Amino acid sequence: MKHATAAAKFIANDERAHWHDKALWFIRSKRDRMAHSVPEWELLRDTAAAVKAHTMTHLAELLEQFEENATKLGATVHWAKDAAEHNEIVHGLLREHNVKKLVKSKSMLTEECHLNPFLEKHGIEVTDTDLGEWLVQLRNEPPSHIVMPAIHIKKEEVGELFHRVLGTEEGASDPPYLAEAARTALRQKFMEADAGLTGVNFAIAETGGIVVCTNEGNADLGVSLPKLHIASMGIEKMIPQAEHLGVFLRLLARSATGQPITTYSSHFHGPRPGGELHIILVDNGRSKLLASDDFHRSLNCIRCGACMNTCPVYRRTGGHSYGTTVPGPIGSILAPSRDPDEHSTLPYACSLCGSCSDVCPVKIDLHSQLLTWRRDIAALGYVSLDKSVPMKLASAVFRRPWLYRFAGRVARNVVPWMPRFMLYNPLNVWGRKRELPEFPKESFQQAYARRQKTSGKGGVR
Amino acid sequence: MSSRDSVLKAIRKSQREATPLPTLDQNWLTFDDPIDQFTTVLESVGGKCIQVKSLSEINDRLAEFPQFESANVRASTIEGLGLPTFSLDEIDDPHDVENVDFAVLAGEFAVAENGAVWVTDETLKHRVLHFITQHLALIIPNKNVVNNMHEAYKRLSFEGGRFGTFISGPSKTADIEQSLVIGAHGPRSHVVFLVDDAF
Ligand code: SF4
Numbered sequence: 287m288k289h290a291t292a293a294a295k296f297i298a299n300d301e302r303a304h305w306h307d308k309a310l311w312f313i314r315s316k317r318d319r320m321a322h323s324v325p326e327w328e329l330l331r332d333t334a335a336a337v338k339a340h341t342m343t344h345l346a347e348l349l350e351q352f353e354e355n356a357t358k359l360g361a362t363v364h365w366a367k368d369a370a371e372h373n374e375i376v377h378g379l380l381r382e383h384n385v386k387k388l389v390k391s392k393s394m395l396t397e398e399c400h401l402n403p404f405l406e407k408h409g410i411e412v413t414d415t416d417l418g419e420w421l422v423q424l425r426n427e428p429p430s431h432i433v434m435p436a437i438h439i440k441k442e443e444v445g446e447l448f449h450r451v452l453g454t455e456e457g458a459s460d461p462p463y464l465a466e467a468a469r470t471a472l473r474q475k476f477m478e479a480d481a482g483l484t485g486v487n488f489a490i491a492e493t494g495g496i497v498v499c500t501n502e503g504n505a506d507l508g509v510s511l512p513k514l515h516i517a518s519m520g521i522e523k524m525i526p527q528a529e530h531l532g533v534f535l536r537l538l539a540r541s542a543t544g545q546p547i548t549t550y551s552s553h554f555h556g557p558r559p560g561g562e563l564h565i566i567l568v569d570n571g572r573s574k575l576l577a578s579d580d581f582h583r584s585l586n587c588i589r590c591g592a593c594m595n596t597c598p599v600y601r602r603t604g605g606h607s608y609g610t611t612v613p614g615p616i617g618s619i620l621a622p623s624r625d626p627d628e629h630s631t632l633p634y635a636c637s638l639c640g641s642c643s644d645v646c647p648v649k650i651d652l653h654s655q656l657l658t659w660r661r662d663i664a665a666l667g668y669v670s671l672d673k674s675v676p677m678k679l680a681s682a683v684f685r686r687p688w689l690y691r692f693a694g695r696v697a698r699n700v701v702p703w704m705p706r707f708m709l710y711n712p713l714n715v716w717g718r719k720r721e722l723p724e725f726p727k728e729s730f731q732q733a734y735a736r737r738q739k740t741s742g743k744g745g746v747r
Numbered sequence: 748m749s750s751r752d753s754v755l756k757a758i759r760k761s762q763r764e765a766t767p768l769p770t771l772d773q774n775w776l777t778f779d780d781p782i783d784q785f786t787t788v789l790e791s792v793g794g795k796c797i798q799v800k801s802l803s804e805i806n807d808r809l810a811e812f813p814q815f816e817s818a819n820v821r822a823s824t825i826e827g828l829g830l831p832t833f834s835l836d837e838i839d840d841p842h843d844v845e846n847v848d849f850a851v852l853a854g855e856f857a858v859a860e861n862g863a864v865w866v867t868d869e870t871l872k873h874r875v876l877h878f879i880t881q882h883l884a885l886i887i888p889n890k891n892v893v894n895n896m897h898e899a900y901k902r903l904s905f906e907g908g909r910f911g912t913f914i915s916g917p918s919k920t921a922d923i924e925q926s927l928v929i930g931a932h933g934p935r936s937h938v939v940f941l942v943d944d945a946f
Binding site for chain 1: 771791842903905907912914925
């Protein structure tokens with residue numbers, strides 16, 4: 287579906303669209319306060335960008351080094367070239383350990399791989415234990431944000447949902463009451479789980495360890511009770527050394543939610559005594575992205591979500607309008623790399639304001655990559671007629687000065703007299719939410735010539 | 748070809764010209780009074796910091812907490828502290844610590860810039876205790892407060908493998924309409940004792 291079409295549904299509810307916008311802007315403001323409280327913020331961003339750049343130019347060695355060190359610590363490292371292989375590996379491990387119930391902490395990678403429906407098809411009960419993720423799981427919908435998966439849901443809706451699922455009081459919408467009900471229900475899930483699966487925020491080549499950041503403590507609870515811990519990670523999560531975490535952990539939570547650090551930043555080095563740790567390294571299109579001269583830097587993303595929180599389009603259209611696992615500016619770069627036809631409208635869900643590039647903690651040039659995608663999508667012929675035809679017309683006019691002058695005359699003298707139905711017709715997509723400006727009496731050329739005459743021949747004043 | 752080899756091969760094919768690692772040797776943020784900074788930040792994330800002269804003071808201070816007084820099941824890894832109601836070493840299955848109400852555990856060091864405390868499972872058989880207890884108290888020598896995360900990692904070594912985590916305040920969620928709720932899955936309260944005399 288086109289982004290604009292999906293977005294139209296979201297903004298049809300004006301009050302909700304504004305509420306959503308405000309909620310995200312609030313987080314963006316918290317991020318600003320946090321960023322400003324660190325005097326070396328820009329140095330941190332530069333350093334993070336340089337570490338990531340180095341990592342990407344040494345990725346193969348670092349992955350091998352990671353594999354070797356993680357194995358030494360007693361973990362088992364698996365490789366998956368795509369989503370299907372990842373899901374098979376997870377399922378194989380669960381089968382081998384006779385796992386009936388799995389608890390998961392937030393992992394956008396497993397969303398990307400559609401792991402839940404795959405495991406459920408095989409009769410495994412999967413529970414997403416991050417509260418936001420659980421909410422969207424119970425509602426049978428995808429997350430609408432990578433850090434705050436349920437940012438689009440109102441507390442009254444949570445109340446209704448919990449009344450239905452957990453039997454909480456009807457009409458309750460008090461967040462502490464609802465969160466307490468979730469705590470009790472999910473405690474049970476943690477206690478019953480046969481295995482825990484987590485995502486990975488950072489993997490350290492030098493030590494063979496992985497780092498998982500949460501605020502709720504759900505990742506730690508999920509993998510500290512059962513014996514089996516599966517960690518799924520994209521190959522781009524690698525960093526060279528543990529000391530680089532100093533840079534990334536200082537940036538991540540401040541950028542994401544405006545906290546000084548997440549409540550828990552857990553470092554797993556090998557399995558716990560008597561347990562098993564399986565780490566799955568997933569490609570699923572990442573090596574292809576690495577090969578792209580224009581878009582490889584999008585792999586540096588640490589998934590903080592700051593670009594979404596600041597994006598004027600994301601804030602007003604909601605994460606679901608993107609139709610991808612990762613929405614917002616970074617998602618609009620990643621998705622077309624997978625399927626440019628399917629996601630051809632995403633690079634246009636952008637005003638090119640550049641705010642995303644300004645807040646990105648690893649300094650990805652998001653807005654210029656989005657612009658580049660527009661070029662590529664046009665070259666591939668995926669631009670819809672309502673964009674390509676006016677562009678062709680404009681180019682024809684701009685290349686011919688006589689035609690440009692003629693069109694200008696028509697616009698100034700004829701358009702103001704045209705009836706509304708002719709101007710604001712279904713063909714004029716631009717005019718749907720906009721009014722044409724008032725047309726001036728004379729063209730710029732005419733006005734300039736007139737001023738030159740009245741002010742003498744002195745050239746530009 | 749195995750997936751491992753094909754992934755690595757694909758990466759190698761597209762690897763571009765090497766760029767160097769940046770130096771981390773910078774004038775990172777420091778504080779005139781790191782303990783004061785730690786205390787302020789910890790409070791801002793829902794925790795509490797208490798300075799005491801000696802370990803022996805801690806039990807008295809703990810008694811001031813209603814959640815300690817009313818705790819039925821208490822655990823502790825520090826001798827003489829926290830009035831434990833059972834011995835952790837006798838427990839084999841981590842699920843069996845589910846009902847712990849109050850845990851008193853040792854932390855290694857604290858980070859002033861973000862209120863975090865580094866804890867490990869070196870002296871703790873069941874690391875889950877950090878996350879499953881209803882209330883948590885961490886004990887740290889007050890000389891172990893570093894300014895920032897760069898100093899923190901200078902102290903850390905992961906050789907031989909062990910579990911460690913930075914904990915900054917009690918467990919929390921803001922997933923219901925961005926309202927902050929303390930006590931998401933883990934501890935509902937979090938207090939850090941900074942102790943004068945080293946232990
Ligand atoms: S692109 Fe940058 S700002 Fe956006 S989620 Fe990734 S790291 Fe954060």
